[in-house]
Amino acid sequence: MTRMVYCEYEHRETEGLDFVPWPGELGKRVFAHIGKTAWAAWLAHQTMLINENRLSPLDPNHRAFLEDEMRKFLFGGGAERPAGYVPVDGDA
Numbered sequence: 001m002t003r004m005v006y007c008e009y010e011h012r013e014t015e016g017l018d019f020v021p022w023p024g025e026l027g028k029r030v031f032a033h034i035g036k037t038a039w040a041a042w043l044a045h046q047t048m049l050i051n052e053n054r055l056s057p058l059d060p061n062h063r064a065f066l067e068d069e070m071r072k073f074l075f076g077g078g079a080e081r082p083a084g085y086v087p088v089d090g091d092a
Helices: 024-033 036-053 060-075
Strands: 004-007 012-015
Touching (some): 004 024, 036 060
Antiparallel strands (some): 004 012
């Protein structure tokens, strides 16, 4: 049976994630309140942030930055694209 959650990002009932995607309390909050579609949107945004800002997942400061941006993106804190970012055709 599919696990359903009220997604705080999409503001509707949707299919929930299959596992906790991030360590700690933020990961638990994401698992409880974010759907698969919203998580996929975050992963695309995160990839853009990593590429445009040349972030390293091994750097603790970069991981902290991504965690903060995840919180903003998924829970309404106003995540933004990097300065000077030009979307590719079809990119939202």
